[in-house]
Amino acid sequence: MTQLAQDNEGILESQAVWRQGEECLYGEKGKPLVEYRGVTKSFGDLEVIKGIDLQMHAGEKLAFIGPSGSGKTTLGRMLMTLERPTSGSLSIDGVPLWQMQDKKGRWKPANEAHLRAMREKVGMVFQHFNLFPHLTVERNVTLALTSVLGLTREDAGARAESMLEKVGLLDKLSSYPSQLSGGQKQRVAIARALVMRPKVVVFDEVTSALDPELVGEVLAVIKEIAKEGETAMMLITHEMDFAREVADRVIFGAEGLIVEEGTPEDIFERPQSERLRTFLNRLQEVRD
């Protein structure tokens, strides 16, 4: 055997060992789609995320609950590349989001080109919709299709229409956001995010800016999309019934740490920690 072949064999062997190790590490579900490893985030002196380890798998619906100020939004915004972690690593499909390797293989902070390549896999729906007010509903949904994916106006229009049909707003194509109700706005925002076919979408309290009677229509749309199953969802929410119904897994976080995680039954019927019990009880009181 030549030296080169031996070397090759060595590399393959070590890769095989590494793969096994990886399987142990990740369990039967395989490689996660999204992985937070020891992620922290500080704003100045205020540490709001204090070390989060979290995995999300393809198509998984994850509900994130917790008291106000516990860092839920910050966690989602880091995945959407709107906030840079202070330390730790965050990766999508095994590729670090906030670091990249230069030609010589050295790690350095991600540049805009790397972030843009990674953002293809992520989408976000915001609490306050953030629709583009100067564009029609149709253009809100087609803008990124033409500008980012390079689709023609016709192809983008067709894709946008089928998406808007899903959220029940086909008749609003040529309306401007100012002419829509809050619920309709949020449904457009959902269509706008999903039409890009991201692998994971962050929904950040998408109903908390809505009048109570409009919450239902938005949650119904999300449930409908969740049923299709392809897109992983990080559902940051205060709607416990919704979390229970849609989520595969629920995470309860407080003060920048994950306190408890499990199936909806685990979390809502058999809360282990005092913090979670208090949190759920207080919500119950508010309701009653």
Next chain:
Amino acid sequence: MSPHSSCADNNMMSTISQWLPYLAQGALVTVKITLLSGVVAMLLALISGLGRLSALKPIRWLAGGYIELFRAASLLVLLFWVYFALPIAGLDLSKTWSAVLAIGLNIGAYGGEIVRSAIQAIPKGQYEASVALNLSPLARMRSVILPQAIARMLPPMGNLWIEMLKSTSLVYFITMADLTYEAMILRNNYYTDTPLIFGLLLLIYYVMASCIAVPVKWLERKLTAWR
């Protein structure tokens, strides 16, 4: 009306019609300087306004320095400087280009502040949504931020254009034959008609200012139809 006064009116009309060719000539110069300075000023405003918001410190400083310096400069002194001092430094500009450069630099600095504050007034969520949709930095600016910022800029920019139109009368001091200059010549020749001449001058500036204000208003309404 008495026949006498009607006769005086006729006289007045015929005097004014004698002046009109001169005033029209001057007005043309005023319009030309306004338009050319306007183009220079708007370019400088866009560049310096965006520069103030750049991620790169040197660019921010450069843009900020330009705005601070030329906003504070007296336009008349700036005009003298460009017309009388630059030739000594080896740059000999015609009267027209001296005026265009001085006015453009001064008004551009004001415009830069308008551009900056209009862009900063766009809610952060608009930028964040455009990042979430993976728009390129250029597309974020072009398709999301600027269209909304321009709608906000229009009213103050319209005012700035009117300010600029009025300030072109300073070119009188480098003996350019603009509207004000022509009126001053007429005053020398028709001294007793001074009130009438300057009244007419004010009226013509007013009409020209309206020619800016009306289309700006129309454009603003058109660009903010979505509101």
